[in-house]
Amino acid sequence: MSSTNRTVVVTGIGATTPLGGDSATTWEALLAGRSGVKPLEGERFADLPVRIAASAAVDPGDVLPRPLARKLDRSAQFALIAAREAWADAGYTAMAGEDSSIAPERLGTVIASGIGGVTTLLDQYDVLKEKGVRRVSPHTVPMLMPNSPSANVGLEVNAQAGVHTPVSACASGAEAIGYAVEMIRSGRADVVVAGGTEAAIHPLPITAFANMMAMSKNNEEPEKASRPYDKARDGFVLGEGAGVVILESAEHAARRGARVYCEVLGQGLSADSHHIAQPEPTGRGIAAALQSLLDSTDLKPSEVVHLNAHATSTPQGDAAEIKALRKVLGDDLDHVAVSATKSMTGHLLGGAGGIETVMTVLALHTRTAPPTINVDDLDEDIDADIVRDVPRALPAEGPIAAINNSFGFGGHNVVLALRSV
Amino acid sequence: MAATQEEILKGLADIVNEIAGIPVEDVKLDKSFTDDLDVDSLSMVEVVVAAEEAFDVKIPDEDVKNLKTVGDAAEYILKHQD
Numbered sequence: 001m002s003s004t005n006r007t008v009v010v011t012g013i014g015a016t017t018p019l020g021g022d023s024a025t026t027w028e029a030l031l032a033g034r035s036g037v038k039p040l041e042g043e044r045f046a047d048l049p050v051r052i053a054a055s056a057a058v059d060p061g062d063v064l065p066r067p068l069a070r071k072l073d074r075s076a077q078f079a080l081i082a083a084r085e086a087w088a089d090a091g092y093t094a095m096a097g098e099d100s101s102i103a104p105e106r107l108g109t110v111i112a113s114g115i116g117g118v119t120t121l122l123d124q125y126d127v128l129k130e131k132g133v134r135r136v137s138p139h140t141v142p143m144l145m146p147n148s149p150s151a152n153v154g155l156e157v158n159a160q161a162g163v164h165t166p167v168s169a170c171a172s173g174a175e176a177i178g179y180a181v182e183m184i185r186s187g188r189a190d191v192v193v194a195g196g197t198e199a200a201i202h203p204l205p206i207t208a209f210a211n212m213m214a215m216s217k218n219n220e221e222p223e224k225a226s227r228p229y230d231k232a233r234d235g236f237v238l239g240e241g242a243g244v245v246i247l248e249s250a251e252h253a254a255r256r257g258a259r260v261y262c263e264v265l266g267q268g269l270s271a272d273s274h275h276i277a278q279p280e281p282t283g284r285g286i287a288a289a290l291q292s293l294l295d296s297t298d299l300k301p302s303e304v305v306h307l308n309a310h311a312t313s314t315p316q317g318d319a320a321e322i323k324a325l326r327k328v329l330g331d332d333l334d335h336v337a338v339s340a341t342k343s344m345t346g347h348l349l350g351g352a353g354g355i356e357t358v359m360t361v362l363a364l365h366t367r368t369a370p371p372t373i374n375v376d377d378l379d380e381d382i383d384a385d386i387v388r389d390v391p392r393a394l395p396a397e398g399p400i401a402a403i404n405n406s407f408g409f410g411g412h413n414v415v416l417a418l419r420s421v
Numbered sequence: 422m423a424a425t426q427e428e429i430l431k432g433l434a435d436i437v438n439e440i441a442g443i444p445v446e447d448v449k450l451d452k453s454f455t456d457d458l459d460v461d462s463l464s465m466v467e468v469v470v471a472a473e474e475a476f477d478v479k480i481p482d483e484d485v486k487n488l489k490t491v492g493d494a495a496e497y498i499l500k501h502q503d
Contacts, residue, residue: 067442071464134473138466 012090012246021058054239054346073117074199078242079149112172114350116146169408173353178267195244196354227374228311228340239346243354268293272411283324301332311340450492
């Protein structure tokens, strides 16, 4: 197959985030510069070092029927809600095989999470200790396995080309989208439901991240806690939710007359091999991933006008990312409107690559870069054009491209490139 | 005091409603858990555990496979309750 007819496009988007229960309300809140970070209520959080999180705006238990919800970990619930929105948004009205729009054996899913069903695991251990063996749910294993969100979405749409779950901590969602692009490019599938999800707001993961000194402890001002690029940034704020896109070969999308948001040009991947959790301070690995992206696609640095940065609000990580971008893009970084949307959503770990791809798609489609909030005092190490406080219009004419970065504990670097159509 | 068959049916209907979302009035003695009531083998374990609690009865794993219908379960509970 020629590369032209394996061009990959985005035909549907879906999200449920700390800012809204779908992609439209999320986008609206992002443009308004609203923070999704809230205090964590309840006794079980009372003595923790961190008592804030960007919890979901809409509880998935209020959306899904109870018999279904009780068999799914919260991470799979989020994924299913986002996938249903994306599937419908792409114009699909039935599961694969029920009509002629897509054959099951040409449909795949790649949905990732960083930690998997951690709350199910911990809650069921509490059940075992407090209520005994008999009361541990028989659904525990299919709920906690990290491939559960991908598998459940696969069951929902009848995907038979392959159901996959790459795991690379906070790069997982982006890696899932990259994997999905490759599935279509290689001819294994025509349509792939791809994205990331996470649900880890529980005392144990929060305490564990806090003890790594990775999280903001600004419990007094939750909405100010996530502040990428600001001098006073002191770590990330945990978020939860999911973002899912429908990726499709351009040929398949054209054949069924689908609305196309943008093209996904490809991915650049690398590994730091520096430290299990600390970012490599010069950004060497990130630069390598970006260079690999430029080498493997026809993306020209001159057409990149927007970046959805990884920027989690940690002192080291935010600076290393910008350094790497400057190293590879040089002066071309000057015309890139940089948005750190985690300032509003918090950090969704494996879900981040999913929701931030949805946001990058919308930025290109609406030609608007969302703002970064809480940059009250820009760190002088940040040598880039940060979109602050209010959205910024992107060039109204001609093709424009954007980059979406995700990096994860373990030294994983994933750089995705998208271009308007 | 031991529950009557009618009380057991009502209790099972509540359990199946909670677990599988089937309306209480659709849970009848002749209904098959798997074929009619959307209770798969995993959810059946939940139904059994809930029934054990509700009716103070032990249903060993090896007996669960014989409980195909709501009637089978009701009869089992009626016979084995304390």
